[in-house]
Amino acid sequence: MSAQLPTYIAEVRGLMESKMWIKGCDLRHQVRKAGRRLPRKIRRDMRHLIDASRLDANPKLARMVNDDQIKKAHANVVAYLERLDPREAMWTRILNIAASVALALIVVFVLVLYVLVQRGFV
Numbered sequence: 001m002s003a004q005l006p007t008y009i010a011e012v013r014g015l016m017e018s019k020m021w022i023k024g025c026d027l028r029h030q031v032r033k034a035g036r037r038l039p040r041k042i043r044r045d046m047r048h049l050i051d052a053s054r055l056d057a058n059p060k061l062a063r064m065v066n067d068d069q070i071k072k073a074h075a076n077v078v079a080y081l082e083r084l085d086p087r088e089a090m091w092t093r094i095l096n097i098a099a100s101v102a103l104a105l106i107v108v109f110v111l112v113l114y115v116l117v118q119r120g121f122v
Contacts, residue, residue, distance in 0.1 A: 002065050002067050002070055005065070008074040009053055013026075015078065017030075019081050019082070019086055021086065031050070045072075052065045
């Protein structure tokens with residue numbers, strides 16, 4: 001039985017809320033909401049933490065929890081989440097939206113110009 005597992009889970013949940021703005025009733029819901037925003041290896045490590053917490057709830061199954069694997073998974077997840085910058089993610093999202101709008105406007109302008117040339121107005 002891992003005594004630090006609830007602490008690990010609470011720390012990861014707090015980082016998910018503060019760094020990625022993902023809230024949920026437990027870690028499983030937060031990981032599901034994050035989806036592909038998390039790399040595959042980090043999702044796998046979070047799955048180890050979720051499975052360990054489920055096993056840890058049952059005293060007979062708690063012996064199946066591999067403490068070394070849990071510590072390594074926790075270290076990987078925390079290292080990834082601490083590197084994230086919420087402000088940079090927000091600006092990246094804003095710039096992606098602005099670039100999409102600009103591309104759409106350019107395409108519309110080119111199409112309107114093409115139609116005007118074909119009809120002989122320009």
